[in-house]
Amino acid sequence: MRTTGTWDPTAYARYGGERTRPFLDLLARIGAEDPHLVVDLGCGSGMSTLLLAKRWPQARIIGVDSSASMLEAAREADTDGAVEWVEADLRAWDPATVGAPVDVIVTNAALQWVPGHLGLLDRWVAALAPDGWLALQVPGNFHAPSHALMGQVAQTHPRAVELEDALDLLGVAEPATYLRTLSRLGCEVDAWETTYQHVLEAGEGEHPVLTWVRSTGLRPVLDLLTEDEELEAFLTPYEAALHTAYPILDGTAVFGFRRIFAVARRLPSPPAG
Numbered sequence: 001m002r003t004t005g006t007w008d009p010t011a012y013a014r015y016g017g018e019r020t021r022p023f024l025d026l027l028a029r030i031g032a033e034d035p036h037l038v039v040d041l042g043c044g045s046g047m048s049t050l051l052l053a054k055r056w057p058q059a060r061i062i063g064v065d066s067s068a069s070m071l072e073a074a075r076e077a078d079t080d081g082a083v084e085w086v087e088a089d090l091r092a093w094d095p096a097t098v099g100a101p102v103d104v105i106v107t108n109a110a111l112q113w114v115p116g117h118l119g120l121l122d123r124w125v126a127a128l129a130p131d132g133w134l135a136l137q138v139p140g141n142f143h144a145p146s147h148a149l150m151g152q153v154a155q156t157h158p159r160a161v162e163l164e165d166a167l168d169l170l171g172v173a174e175p176a177t178y179l180r181t182l183s184r185l186g187c188e189v190d191a192w193e194t195t196y197q198h199v200l201e202a203g204e205g206e207h208p209v210l211t212w213v214r215s216t217g218l219r220p221v222l223d224l225l226t227e228d229e230e231l232e233a234f235l236t237p238y239e240a241a242l243h244t245a246y247p248i249l250d251g252t253a254v255f256g257f258r259r260i261f262a263v264a265r266r267l268p269s270p271p272a273g
């Protein structure tokens, strides 16, 4: 299986407030009152998983992620031992292994790293208890300058072919596609999108949008360009283009960030016959 490379929990925690906001908006739409079993797929360093534990303190909470470094940070942050942390690829992780129907499955800002993830939804819906909930959030900003410029700069780089291939990993569906797919699987679905306008402080150093994407969307580039010179050949034109796309005014850049949400409730099956 293709992996998503190395993750840096410290860098990811930068802009933690901005990154948590969509998760809170997602969580607000989940109507489960007293779930017994809650699973967070692609739980990362546990920022969102621990909020699940806070909302439903009585529930058994399981966080699944394929990154050992993110899980290590999650275990450290989980000082009460509220969560069972599982190192696994979410494509291979079998919900049946938990031994009970799942009341809530959440996956936040993870599925963009999983090509073909629409094909996984049926297995997750099947694992839900009747009236169980599946809630997902993915970034929907792959056409925004922050990402489109990565693709444009990649085309002019000496390692263009490998870079384009690496960046091709990221992909999501439109809200209506999640809605239709989950409805067909027997769920009542609420799907929507929101564009957040994040105000990022600009210091003396690099452009703040570059700092943001370093820990997420730019990672395939950073994993590939390990020599200083070839990395600079990418970062210099990319950062210059970011200054034009996201001008710094009064010490801040405004970073518009579209996100896609879907919250599905599994409808009880109609009685047989």
Ligand SMILES: C[S@@+](CC[C@H](N)C(=O)[O-])C[C@H]1O[C@@H](n2cnc3c(N)ncnc32)[C@H](O)[C@@H]1O
Pocket: 004, 007, 023, 041, 042, 043, 044, 045, 046, 047, 048, 064, 065, 066, 067, 070, 088, 089, 090, 091, 107, 108, 109, 110, 113, 114, 216
């Ligand atoms: C941007 S982080 C989001 C983490 C967390 N859900 C949050 O909201 O803070 C994406 C996470 O997805 C995980 N991930 C990506 N592909 C995965 C896969 N195939 N299986 C398991 N985890 C995966 C990464 O390891 C990373 O921790």
